[in-house]
Amino acid sequence: MQEINASIGFDRKMWRQDIRGSRAHAAMLARQGIIAVEDASQIEAGLKQIASEIEAGNFPFVDALEDIHMNIEARLTDRIGEAGKRLHTGRSRNDQVATDFRLWVRDAIDGVDAQIADVMLALAERAAEHAGDPMPGFTHLQTAQPVTFGHHMLAYVEMLSRDRGRLADCRRRMNECPLGSAALAGTSFPLDRHMTAEALGFNRPTANSLDAVSDRDFALEFLSAAAISAMHLSRLAEEIIIWCSAPYRFIRLSDAYTTGSSIMPQKRNPDAAELVRAKTGRITGALVGLLTVMKGLPLAYAKDMQEDKEPVFDAADAWALSLAATAGMVRDMKPNVARLREFAGSGFATATDLADWLVRVLKLPFRTAHHVTGRLVAMAEGREIDLSQLSLADMQSVEPGITEAIFGVLTVDASVASRRSFGGTAPDNVAQQAARWLQVLA
Numbered sequence: 001m002q003e004i005n006a007s008i009g010f011d012r013k014m015w016r017q018d019i020r021g022s023r024a025h026a027a028m029l030a031r032q033g034i035i036a037v038e039d040a041s042q043i044e045a046g047l048k049q050i051a052s053e054i055e056a057g058n059f060p061f062v063d064a065l066e067d068i069h070m071n072i073e074a075r076l077t078d079r080i081g082e083a084g085k086r087l088h089t090g091r092s093r094n095d096q097v098a099t100d101f102r103l104w105v106r107d108a109i110d111g112v113d114a115q116i117a118d119v120m121l122a123l124a125e126r127a128a129e130h131a132g133d134p135m136p137g138f139t140h141l142q143t144a145q146p147v148t149f150g151h152h153m154l155a156y157v158e159m160l161s162r163d164r165g166r167l168a169d170c171r172r173r174m175n176e177c178p179l180g181s182a183a184l185a186g187t188s189f190p191l192d193r194h195m196t197a198e199a200l201g202f203n204r205p206t207a208n209s210l211d212a213v214s215d216r217d218f219a220l221e222f223l224s225a226a227a228i229s230a231m232h233l234s235r236l237a238e239e240i241i242i243w244c245s246a247p248y249r250f251i252r253l254s255d256a257y258t259t260g261s262s263i264m265p266q267k268r269n270p271d272a273a274e275l276v277r278a279k280t281g282r283i284t285g286a287l288v289g290l291l292t293v294m295k296g297l298p299l300a301y302a303k304d305m306q307e308d309k310e311p312v313f314d315a316a317d318a319w320a321l322s323l324a325a326t327a328g329m330v331r332d333m334k335p336n337v338a339r340l341r342e343f344a345g346s347g348f349a350t351a352t353d354l355a356d357w358l359v360r361v362l363k364l365p366f367r368t369a370h371h372v373t374g375r376l377v378a379m380a381e382g383r384e385i386d387l388s389q390l391s392l393a394d395m396q397s398v399e400p401g402i403t404e405a406i407f408g409v410l411t412v413d414a415s416v417a418s419r420r421s422f423g424g425t426a427p428d429n430v431a432q433q434a435a436r437w438l439q440v441l442a
């Protein structure tokens, strides 16, 4: 029974939040005349000592005391006697754990948010540096149109900015205090729930005691935000892995973020990126796991809910580590600018520019221009040359109206420079967007 019942093995992680909650509760009890002011100051002093004890690593955690709440309360009573036994007035472990866990998740949100901002900053810096450096843009992982390396970096800045938005939404919605809901029905003691809510930095007390002790939406929203963000990080990780593979060689990662092979001396394996890609699995697993725990639970608290903590702790750790590794890799990677430029123009990447020229200059309908361009691509492909290597006569054999000017749009630089539509890849746009982000993130 003890083994399945105890949560102290993992919920000790919330000791700071538990002590914070108890201090706020005791101060409120005294102010309301529910316990003596003298008892409250003994509780306050005792909890402070316990905090230093835990901090120093010599707190005697006891499995038989089940969880962090009872461990701390029992220790308090050991130290200060009768006054310690008054702390639990008008409170239950149900509202206590709900409060502690909210405080823990809120702290985690603040930590992760700062880390995401740091990854965004790293990406925006690389974007500013490479605002005008072309690289191949892909769809279906097939060469599509040239883009700039900076533009590609900023795509991830946008994703991560939405991740921060999700965290902010989650934080705003969760910021209500369950303390004082007691076991499930509220309490007969004249608590001031507004006072404890304020002391703990919540916007207000929760409005329904049954909901307050049995709601874990805040943890699920945190995990949803984590899962989506981890998915984003996995996409960047996957690109980093592809980009530093030998056939690509788009970027190089230093020894700091790669490992060697014990048998193949030439290997530089992008392990950090692979692990960021893989961590997505356990983070998504945590979300699905907790959704499954909560599904169908009748009101109010049930011990099932003790299974909420490990997935959240684990996902928070994995997310934080993935963000740190990603920030490190983004700052470490060295784009091979010459090679990126070379490949930006290969694979008929400027075919769309040719078609657009036919529309703009010869006033062909786009569908016709698309067809003409297709025939020119087929001709070049048959001769194993690039579009720009076709002669004017070749071009005119397909569309007599074509002039020498066509060659001006077939270069990679002309192609990216022409993509001036808002949000497009033109170097000026990219430089502006990078500057905007650097200012936002400064």
Ligand code: ARG
Pocket (backbone or CB within 6 Å): 007, 011, 066, 067, 093, 094, 097, 301, 303, 305, 306, 307
């Ligand atoms: N360790 C418990 C948990 O994490 C605390 C709440 C226990 N409440 C109870 N009525 N047994 O959920």
